[in-house]
Amino acid sequence: MTTKSPSASPEFSVREFFQRFPDDDACLAHIMQVRFGGTRFECASCGKESTHHKLAARRTFVCANCGHHVNPTANTILHDTRTPLVSWFYAMYLFCTTRHGVSGKELQRQLGVTYKTAYRIGQQIRVLTSKAQGFDALLAGHVELDEAYVGGRRSGGKRGRGAPGKTIVMGLAERDGRMKAVVIPDVKKDTLRNVVLDNVEPGSVVSTDELVSYNLLAGDGFTHGAVKHGKKEYAHYDHRSGETFHVNTVEGFWRLFKASVRSTHVQISAKHMQRYLDEFTFRASNRGRVNGMFDLLVGAL
Ligand SMILES: [Zn+2]
Incomplete structure (x- = not known):
């Protein structure tokens, strides 16, 4: 893999x-x-x-x-x-x-x-x-997905999702394997579904947070489980599939990425974001x- x-x-x-x-x-x-x-x-x-x-x-x-x-x-x-x-x-x-x-x-x-x-x-x-x-090959096995909001203004103004100048990014990680991260325009259902279809081999197991709805991916042939962060749930074991669903790998990646951008790069525009994502996923992979x-x-x- x-x-x-x-x-x-x-x-x-x-x-x-x-x-x-x-x-x-x-x-x-x-x-x-x-x-x-x-x-x-x-x-x-x-x-x-x-x-x-x-x-x-x-x-x-x-x-x-x-x-x-x-x-x-x-x-x-x-x-x-x-x-x-x-x-x-x-x-x-x-x-x-x-x-x-x-x-x-x-x-x-x-x-x-x-x-x-x-x-x-x-x-x-x-x-x-x-x-x-060389990302011709799709990610496979158990793949975690988690989105993040990066870049934008350092201080002042709103924080988090709606903050001005933030770029929305989606991270994908094979458990103990390769990583990929892409800039996405929004977090609408179709956008999230297409990120998975474009990057993950059909039949793979997919962990997400509650943003991605169950039936969306199950219909495309994925085994999908979500952690409910809103309910303070950070991992859950599914008896039917034998899989433990969590997005801890990708969350760890975003923590490192955000801290690094803050400490070394100050500000990254949306235009240049993909290059920095590639740099960091290259090391992570x-x-x-x-x-x-x-x-x-x-x-x-
Ligand atoms: Zn010769």
């Missing part, structure tokens, strides 16, 4: 990072490894299995047989960058290891670049976290696999 990552070492320290990637050549070699399986592969031009040598002072490798050029950063966000590849790699590393996310200010400090550059790098890595998740997460990002370049 869970997508396995290429490598799954639980630890990847900062020290280890700089040992593995001391300079841009090391980064290039790693991109070659992830994209082509190394420097020996079938040449796209001559068709021979041949070794590719790196050209000095350039981001280019050359086929030993026919001289065909391979640029491992072609068609990636790294192609025209003037920022050293090590800085990009270190920024990706921070995105994999920092639970609360990485703000533009933090990247500016850590990479020694301007705020504008740091912000741009951060946004582009968020796009990578979205690509790296790959908990404890920093190496694997890092290579997923490199692979998504």
Whole structure:
């Protein structure tokens, strides 16, 4: 059910990072490894299995047989960058290891670049976290759903559902598995139903709060249970299905997300919300696999 990552070492320290990637050549070699399986592969031009040598002072490798050029950063966000590849790699590393996310200010400090550059790098890595998740597969098994109201003004005015500038988001989590979160326009019946139909495999077990009505999902072939938060119920065991219905995983995710946004990002507009959601679900889906997460990002370049 869970997508396995290429490598799954639980630890990847900062020290280890700089040992593995001391300079841009090391980064290039790693991109070659992830994209082509190394420097020996079938040449796209001559068709021979041949070794590719790196050209000095350039981001280019050359086929030993026919001289065909391979640029491992072609068609990636790294192609025209003037920022050293090590800085990009270190920024990706921070995105994999920092639970609360990485703000533009933090990247500016850590990479020694301007705020504008740091912000741009951060946004582009968020796009990578979205690509790296490759959400073609529907969530399955027991899936929790819970909505939240995020962003908007920090203080003053109304709080909660009706507060101005808030974005409505829906979180979906497989028990002990992958996570996904999407921006939704409202919490009308059809909207909620479509979120489930678009993202969850039919026949799955679905936990929600009381916002989603029973017969809505049962009619679509889901086994659905709801916790009645209004009645201070936080989990309930269903004897007929043998399932325990609760949305604690997603609630925990929203708590972390909201606290992180408050402490590091100050304000996120509705327009940019999906990128931040992708960043956080990427980490949540790959908990404890920093190496694997890092290579997923490199692979998504
Ligand atoms: Zn060749």
